Amino acid sequence: MGAQQVADRFAELYGAGPEGVWAAPGRVNLIGEHTDYNDGFVMPFALPHQVVAAVSRRTDGVLRLHSADIGGDITELRLDDLAPGGDHDWTAYPAGVVWALREAGHEITGADVHLASTVPTGAGLSSSAALEVVIALALNDLYDLGLKGWRLARLCQRAENVYVGAPTGIMDQTASACCEAGHALFLDTRDLSQQQIPFDLAAQGLRLLVVDTQVKHAHSGGEYGKRRAGCEKGAALLGVDALRDIPYDGLDAALARLGDEEEVVRLVRHVVTENERVERTVALLRSGDPRAIGPVLTEGHASLRDDFRISCPELDLVVDTALVGGALGARMTGGGFGGSAIVLAEAADVETLTKSVEEAFAAAGLTAPRVFEAVPSAGARRLV
Ligand code: ADP
Ligand code: MG
Numbered sequence: 001m002g003a004q005q006v007a008d009r010f011a012e013l014y015g016a017g018p019e020g021v022w023a024a025p026g027r028v029n030l031i032g033e034h035t036d037y038n039d040g041f042v043m044p045f046a047l048p049h050q051v052v053a054a055v056s057r058r059t060d061g062v063l064r065l066h067s068a069d070i071g072g073d074i075t076e077l078r079l080d081d082l083a084p085g086g087d088h089d090w091t092a093y094p095a096g097v098v099w100a101l102r103e104a105g106h107e108i109t110g111a112d113v114h115l116a117s118t119v120p121t122g123a124g125l126s127s128s129a130a131l132e133v134v135i136a137l138a139l140n141d142l143y144d145l146g147l148k149g150w151r152l153a154r155l156c157q158r159a160e161n162v163y164v165g166a167p168t169g170i171m172d173q174t175a176s177a178c179c180e181a182g183h184a185l186f187l188d189t190r191d192l193s194q195q196q197i198p199f200d201l202a203a204q205g206l207r208l209l210v211v212d213t214q215v216k217h218a219h220s221g222g223e224y225g226k227r228r229a230g231c232e233k234g235a236a237l238l239g240v241d242a243l244r245d246i247p248y249d250g251l252d253a254a255l256a257r258l259g260d261e262e263e264v265v266r267l268v269r270h271v272v273t274e275n276e277r278v279e280r281t282v283a284l285l286r287s288g289d290p291r292a293i294g295p296v297l298t299e300g301h302a303s304l305r306d307d308f309r310i311s312c313p314e315l316d317l318v319v320d321t322a323l324v325g326g327a328l329g330a331r332m333t334g335g336g337f338g339g340s341a342i343v344l345a346e347a348a349d350v351e352t353l354t355k356s357v358e359e360a361f362a363a364a365g366l367t368a369p370r371v372f373e374a375v376p377s378a379g380a381r382r383l384v
Pocket of ligand 1: 051067068069070089090091093115116117120121122123124125126127128129131
């Protein structure tokens with residue numbers, strides 16, 4: 001999606017060219033799943049897929065929104081009418097960002113927006129965060145708000161949590177706002193400290209495939225809430241603020257204290273071991289050994305499948321088929337119950353692996369998955 005194309009369409013819709021054009025990417029989480037609401041570690045990287053938005057300021061308290069991917073008429077909203085809750089369509093994401101900025105005391109007097117995206121929606125690749133971040137960054141630059149990095153991400157998270165009503169952690173917005181090309185972002189969700197970890201796969205003869213299963217099982221929302229509540233229960237039973245506070249070498253003792261709380265035991269085990277897997281991945285990448293993270297990814301999948309219990313047959317099929325086909329590692333990524341899996345493989349094996357996953361889906365009578373290569377790409381930025 002070219003900046004010029006989006007700017008040209010903006011001019012057609014609104015009668016004059018935009019003041020600027022911005023982009024914000026979707027993301028894939030390499031490792032660190034369901035740790036973000038436990039104050040733990042995550043490690044996403046940005047995709048080349050992004051939302052591109054052309055934006056101009058207005059002075060009359062009006063927000064006008066248009067998406068090339070939705071089509072139809074321009075949506076016109078009055079800033080003073082923006083309020084959380086209620087039935088929202090896609091415009092809740094950008095409107096929520098404007099609401100969150102104003103609520104935080106930033107003076108926004110209106111905007112015209114036209115956007116277009118290459119981030120697949122509902123595939124666990126965070127098209128919603130990309131949409132929020134691109135709007136926040138555009139308004140930040142145009143209104144000179146001085147917001148950067150996690151501060152910008154926090155406001156976008158607030159838009160999604162409060163305005164849209166989706167209880168998500170801070171990872172997606174931070175990834176979209178802060179990632180750098182050729183790197184994965186090691187993020188501590190407790191204090192939001194971050195480190196860019198070199199993750200240049202192509203230079204090492206490696207590829208990371210994203211396999212979008214194109215399934216989304218309907219109960220995913222409720223199950224997310226249950227896992228979150230279960231983790232909170234675990235922390236309360238163990239007398240800590242968050243499961244992050246259980247060290248890996250104290251895991252056995254913690255599980256023993258939980259006794260016959262079987263479900264809580266499984267959830268706690270996943271979160272504590274997953275934090276350790278993130279730290280191990282960081283160490284392996286720092287030591288220049290990206291191939292060695294393959295088994296860590298696969299361990300993570302087993303933990304999500306057996307302990308956290310949020311995988312599904314389609315995701316397991318991707319992982320199992322990829323591993324049989326010689327992948328270095330594979331795991332589901334994102335919230336679970338559908339969405340996407342990632343596969344780490346030698347560049348030379350990509351074609352046969354892709355074919356074998358496609359064949360396995362066809363043989364199981366499933367919709368063909370969408371397979372693409374994920375190149376660690378730049379975070380949100382101004383294009384024009
Ligand atoms: P994910 O973030 O995993 O892609 P979500 O359900 O959180 O899935 O967000 C998807 C929603 O974000 C879409 O249903 C739509 O409302 C909004 N959205 C994403 N991309 C666009 C776009 N290009 N144009 C309009 N709305 C979009
Ligand atoms: Mg989302």
